[in-house]
Amino acid sequence: MTTKTKYVAREVPQISLRDYSSRIDEITRELVAASENVGFFSITDHDIPKDEIEAMFDASRRFFDLPDEIKATVPWSARNVGWEKNSQIRPSTGQPDTKESYQLQFGENMDGVWITDEQMAGFKFKETSLGFMHHVQGVSEKLMRCFARGLGFPDDYFIRYHDVTRTNSQTTMRLLHYFALPEPDPNDKDRPVYHRAGAHADWGFLTLLFQKDGESGLEICPGREVVTEFGIGDEWTPVKPKTGDIVCNIGDLLMSWSDDRFKSTFHRVKAPSEEGDYFGERYSIAFFNQPCKDAIIQGPKKKYPVVTGEEFTTRAMQRNFSALQEKQRELAAAAAA
Ligand SMILES: O=C(O)CCC(=O)C(=O)O
Numbered sequence: 001m002t003t004k005t006k007y008v009a010r011e012v013p014q015i016s017l018r019d020y021s022s023r024i025d026e027i028t029r030e031l032v033a034a035s036e037n038v039g040f041f042s043i044t045d046h047d048i049p050k051d052e053i054e055a056m057f058d059a060s061r062r063f064f065d066l067p068d069e070i071k072a073t074v075p076w077s078a079r080n081v082g083w084e085k086n087s088q089i090r091p092s093t094g095q096p097d098t099k100e101s102y103q104l105q106f107g108e109n110m111d112g113v114w115i116t117d118e119q120m121a122g123f124k125f126k127e128t129s130l131g132f133m134h135h136v137q138g139v140s141e142k143l144m145r146c147f148a149r150g151l152g153f154p155d156d157y158f159i160r161y162h163d164v165t166r167t168n169s170q171t172t173m174r175l176l177h178y179f180a181l182p183e184p185d186p187n188d189k190d191r192p193v194y195h196r197a198g199a200h201a202d203w204g205f206l207t208l209l210f211q212k213d214g215e216s217g218l219e220i221c222p223g224r225e226v227v228t229e230f231g232i233g234d235e236w237t238p239v240k241p242k243t244g245d246i247v248c249n250i251g252d253l254l255m256s257w258s259d260d261r262f263k264s265t266f267h268r269v270k271a272p273s274e275e276g277d278y279f280g281e282r283y284s285i286a287f288f289n290q291p292c293k294d295a296i297i298q299g300p301k302k303k304y305p306v307v308t309g310e311e312f313t314t315r316a317m318q319r320n321f322s323a324l325q326e327k328q329r330e331l332a333a334a335a336a337a
């Protein structure tokens with residue numbers, strides 16, 4: 001049985017980065033306003049050409065088109081990198097998402113987890129991905145400069161703590177592939193719920209998401225006032241996908257680092273079940289800005305105790321990936337036996 005989703009109209013602000021240097025004060029005001037309210041905004045004029053975004057989607061499709069046995073040579077691990085399929089259980093649903101994902105980072109966590117050019121029939125996957133990741137990092141840094149100004153920190157404050165040239169960087173790009181799903185049969189009362197990405201808040205600093213025209217499903221549910229609160233409301237607002245735009249959202253880390261001023265908002269990729277939902281295959285790319293392990297995290301008003309980047313990530317992983325980690329432990333034990 002599925003219940004009808006309650007939808008409400010909310011504005012997801014569009015923020016242009018055109019003439020960034022001369023307009024930085026205006027852009028900062030727009031980013032702060034969006035962050036204090038809905039926690040989501042869409043970035044345009046960000047200088048990543050649409051062709052380059054499409055090329056990254058092409059690289060992603062090439063990877064996911066490989067047989068599972070090949071993808072399994074670069075498995076997900078507790079370092080938060082690698083490939084997983086149908087195994088991420090969200091605390092909000094208790095069920096695995098119906099999807100596969102491949103997580104990539106810049107630093108030492110990726111040792112042995114890059115799919116090789118040979119496995120990709122000569123396609124330069126690592127080079128393509130890292131080139132794109134550096135470009136997205138550039139956009140992130142423009143936004144970080146504005147967030148620092150908005151909170152009264154020095155301009156480069158967040159940029160230094162998210163330095164992707166350091167080997168202990170934890171920033172992650174996640175390629176996502178949601179499978180095509182059967183459309184509902186009105187006579188089938190036992191149709192399972194195919195979660196795509198169950199409702200959650202992101203736990204990093206800031207997420208930059210790339211979607212493709214027509215591949216809808218992303219929905220948001222604002223209303224969280226403090227980062228320690230996990231209640232999810234039930235009124236959703238769809239975020240229309242547009243190839244080329246970057247949908248950004250504040251994560252729990254920036255929410256606590258701003259003493260709850262900037263909102264980390266619940267969102268999901270809806271389990272399609274109702275008329276008008278999109279049941280087709282869906283690709284997206286999420287870039288999660290994560291602090292270096294030795295970052296020292298505390299807001300200007302010191303609302304929460306100091307934590308390091310490493311502690312923050314470990315705790316979030318425990319909350320969000322415990323089922324996956326359990327599976328890893330079983331596999332490791334079986335391999336050792
Ligand atoms: O695929 C999407 O559009 C969103 C994915 C997402 O929210 C996540 O991986 O945190």
Ligand SMILES: [Fe+2]
Binds near residue numbers: 200201202267
């Ligand atoms: Fe998310």
